[in-house]
Amino acid sequence: MTIEQSPAPSDVADVYDGIGQIYGSAWGPNYHYGYWDDADDTSSIEVATDRLTDMMISGLDVRPGQRVLDVGCGIGHPALRLVRTGDVDVVGISVSHVQVAQANELAAAAGLAEKAKFQFTDAMDMPFPDGSFDAAWAFESMWHMPDRGQVLSEIARVLRPGGHLAIVDVIERGPVSPEGRKVLDHVCENYAVKSLGTVDEYRTALAANGFVDVEIRDISDNCNRTLAVMADAVETKYDELAALVGEEQATSLLAFMRLSAVTPEQGYLYLAAVRA
Ligand SMILES: C[S@@+](CC[C@H](N)C(=O)[O-])C[C@H]1O[C@@H](n2cnc3c(N)ncnc32)[C@H](O)[C@@H]1O
Structure with a gap:
């Protein structure tokens, strides 16, 4: 599905500054999925989300002193975990002023203000010079982008040749039943997503951008x-959610979250690539 109009940066910010704050208070400081080894893995949210971050850190293949774009x-x-693990410098960007302020705080x-700096910037049009980063990653931000190809082109521009890119993203997996x-339509309409990418679309766009x-x-x-674990967590904040969006919408958001967990057409991808 593609929603009629691309979400503006302010639409994305509204999600994260609205329901996102409630989801975050229930889920924890990693605003991304968790990774569990298998059905028997009983890892907590914290362990599972940090594990996904660690997978992304491995994908970046950074050296101490390098500069990474988040x-x-x-x-x-995740950026602070990367700084601690890899002894790198990170510049993080978001279209939410609230998040930028929270990240800098x-x-x-953590005593890492010199190593990790966060700023309001739209990834569709970045102010950074060509080749100014050694590596870049994107956790679940690409699904919000009006044009993923343009963002990959921007990332390719600001990465130096040989720089590594790692992405995790929510994707669409076909064939899609009614x-x-x-x-998938619910996801697009409620989370400021124009369309979900596919593995084929990513392959094509990565090749087209070098x-x-x-x-x-x-994965x-x-x-x-x-999605099921998050629904349980967010349900503990049901009253706050209902106060913000109304009872009907709060119930619908939770019901669709649980449905998403068992909908094979809603998938999740990890990718790593190198800027030629
Ligand atoms: C699911 S959150 C992931 C946050 C963080 N990477 C993490 O894993 O905790 C998606 C992030 O993408 C950001 N985002 C969405 N569209 C963006 C754009 N056009 N430019 C920059 N950031 C954007 C949102 O503001 C949000 O911070």
């Missing part, structure tokens, strides 16, 4: 548990 930084939790509180379409050594993994089986 496209869609949330409140900066978190960095200062029931599946209903769930990325090589592309590795794409469908839906490891990650889709997130």
Whole structure:
């Protein structure tokens, strides 16, 4: 599904500054999915979300002192983990002023304000010079982008040749049944998403923008548990959610979250690539 109009940066910010704050208070500081090894893995949300961050850190293959771009930084939790693990410098961008302020506060509180800096910037049009980053990652920000090809072109421009890119994103997996379409449409309409990408679309857009050594993994089986666990967590904040969006919408958001967890057409992808 493609919604008629591309979400504006302010539409994305409204999601994160509205229901996103409630989801975050229930889910934790990593605004992304968790990764569980298999059905028997009983890892907590914190462990599972940090595990996904660690997978992304491996994908970046960074060295101490390098400069990394975080496209869609949330409140900066993954970036701070990257700084601590890799001893790199990170510039994180978001279209939510609220998130940028929270991320800079978190960095200062962790004593990492010199190593991790967050700013309001639209990934569709970045102010950074060509070749000014050694690596870049994007956790679940690409699904919001009006034009993923343009963002990949911008990332390719600001990465130096040989720089690594890692992405995780919610995707559409075909063929899509009418029931599946209903769930995917709900995602687009309620989370400021123009359309969900597909593995084929990513392969084509990466090649068109000069990325090589592309590795794409469908990790839906490891990650889709997130939606059920998140629904349980957010349900504990039901009153806050209902106060914000109304009872009917709060109930619908939770019901669709649980449905998404068992909808095979809603998938999750990990990719790593190198700027040629
Ligand atoms: C699901 S959150 C992920 C946050 C963070 N990476 C994490 O894992 O905790 C998606 C992020 O993408 C950002 N985003 C969405 N569209 C963007 C755009 N056009 N430019 C920059 N950031 C964007 C949102 O503001 C939000 O911070």
